[in-house]
Amino acid sequence: MALKDILLQLTSYPRRTPKNVITAAAELATLFEARLSGAVCRIEMPDPSNFMARKLTDITQVIAVENDKSWAAADALIEEFRATATESGQTADTILLPCRATLQSTELIRHARLHDLTIMPMSADAATQFTAQDLIFGSGRPVLLMPENVRPLPSLEIVVVAWDGSRAASRAVADALPFLRRSRIVRLVTVTGEKPLGPGSTIDALRDHLSLHGISAIPDTEAADGSGAGEALVRYCGQHGADLLVMGAYGHSRVRDFIAGGATKSLLATTPLPVLLSH
Known part of the structure; x- marks a missing residue:
């Protein structure tokens, strides 16, 4: 896209x-x-x-x-x-x-x-x-x-992609391709210890997929350590100097409306860096 x-x-x-x-x-x-x-x-x-x-x-x-x-x-x-x-x-x-x-x-x-x-x-x-x-x-x-404190011309030097193999995460990766192609470093991170991860969460397979788009990515993990996935991702982004976080937006339906899940809700409340969300 x-x-x-x-x-x-x-x-x-x-x-x-x-x-x-x-x-x-x-x-x-x-x-x-x-x-x-x-x-x-x-x-x-x-x-x-x-x-x-x-x-x-x-x-x-x-x-x-x-x-x-x-x-x-x-x-x-x-x-x-x-x-x-x-x-x-x-x-x-x-x-x-x-x-x-x-x-x-x-x-x-x-x-x-x-x-x-x-x-x-x-x-x-x-x-x-x-x-x-x-x-x-x-x-x-x-x-x-x-x-609100974003820098003019937000840098796309370092982009972190949150990956758990879900439909929403897959949608976010596809939507983020224009950003990933312009970045210098792409880090793929799976938060562990926060929820069970299915077989589609293999991060090495995502790395191989992105390589076909000419994008070199570094697979990694971040332990939740008792915090939610949103907090773990923000912590990881801070440690690696990320300029942009890419992640799927999670929620559940309630009478035709969607209620944000834990990680999405956390980032809506506190957004320390630009976050690209897809559902």
Whole structure:
């Protein structure tokens, strides 16, 4: 798969997407010679239908003021996104998402399905994590979680691939091929002692498979040592100076929705480096 169409999720209000994340996304798109589009959520708070609430608190005026702030913030973010993209040689497209109170995952997912990759800036708030979870399990496309402190032009020197032989891990490897081809060092790691591993988890076979794509990889293991797989992978990435972690997103269905598994949930909550997730 080639990366030719990248979507960046942008939030303008109340928490603004940091400029360094926009810069990193623009430079990544330039690296892959891909189009970059920014999906901007413009929050519009609905007017309550309760007459007494409007009468007693003048809530209509309060909401109008907040909506004006939101629209102004969205317009300013669009201008910053376009200017940053231009600096990186990009002609940026923008997609304005109508949102009520918070970002609507369904709108973002609809656009993500028509892009090769969606970049999701991450923060500690629960709303962002829920949106990322919906995007990962609902879009059918890989999602790149980008921490707020990411460096401009994120390096792809050292990439770690988490491997357990599962369907999700296999999907992640396929989606990550454009990144792996550009990296200098690829490390394949299986976390041991955390869960039973099936016969498909043979890491040497994955190394041989990648070699046919011209990718030289180093197989390795990391003991869980009582921690979860997510914590073990972050620890391993830190020890080896990884610039990107690639892994399958795991979850189980619940009334048509997906609930993130332990490792995925851990990385949604704390993302110390860019993480490419596929489901």
